[in-house]
Amino acid sequence: MPKFVTLLMLGLLSGSVFAIDLPTLQSRWAEANYAANGDAKEKALEQLVKETESLGPQDLSLLTWKGIINSSYAGAKGGLGALKYAKEAKAAFEAVIAKDASTLNGSALTSLGVLYHKVPGWPIAFGDDKKAADLLKRGLAANPDGIDSNYFYAEFLADQGDKAAARQLLLKARQAAPRPGRESADRGRQGEITALLNKLGS
Incomplete structure (x- = not known):
């Protein structure tokens, strides 16, 4: 299916028409992450999570950014309710790394390393500083x-x-x-x- 048709269908399914493309996601994430604060930041990131939830493995760059957006939202949301989004991000990054870890200069490696470092460890979540160090080193080697x-x-x-x-x-x-x-x-x-x-x- 042509990419622009896929983008249009995703927009229609969500009830609005928007373009899910890499520059748009990157720009909107930067606006939400750096220009907004508090509840406004959380709501802006939540909206991006909703808009990217249907993204699959067809485009590894977009999948990487789906992970980054979920991870950022988890950080903004905080608490146990954030773990769902941290796990979504983890799954996205792992899928990218399994197919091509060099995507976007190893961004999934670095981002997954950050997740392992930031989230709580067992038994609450999957945090692991040893894994974080390994992934962050690999991300640095890639970029x-x-x-x-x-x-x-x-x-x-x-x-x-x-x-x-x-x-x-x-x-x-x-x-x-x-x-x-x-x-x-x-x-x-x-x-x-x-x-x-x-x-x-x-």
């Missing part, structure tokens, strides 16, 4: 100069107490090349980089 791969591994290392290594990665993330069309996300991430450097005493 050694990326802003996200460096930032998230740095965040993990900072939480583990390795401030020197975290600082190195943050300084590298700060120098990452701008991503065309993703200016809002870059500005938001750079703000997070600066905040973490300040926290580490840089």
Whole structure:
């Protein structure tokens, strides 16, 4: 089925017509994640979750972003009710990694690593810092100069107490090349980089 027909059908099934394409998802996620706060942020991410829930494995880039959106919503929602969305994100990332871990420069590897680091461990959820470290290293190897791969591994290392290594990665993330069309996300991430450097005493 042609991609544009699939997009139209997804819109009709949800009761509204919208384009599920990568640049649109990335832009709307950045707006929700960085421009909104509190309840507004949670509601904006929830809407994106609803709009992407029918996405399957046909497009691994879109599936990666389905995972990122569910993961972001889980973080914004918090509490036990967030675990459903963390598990949805985990399933999406695992499906991408199983088919092609290099999709979007290994974004699913990094994002799954973040999930393993952020969610609670057993018996509440699946959190596991050993798995997180392995996935974040693999994500960094897939995208050694990326802003996200460096930032998230740095965040993990900072939480583990390795401030020197975290600082190195943050300084590298700060120098990452701008991503065309993703200016809002870059500005938001750079703000997070600066905040973490300040926290580490840089």
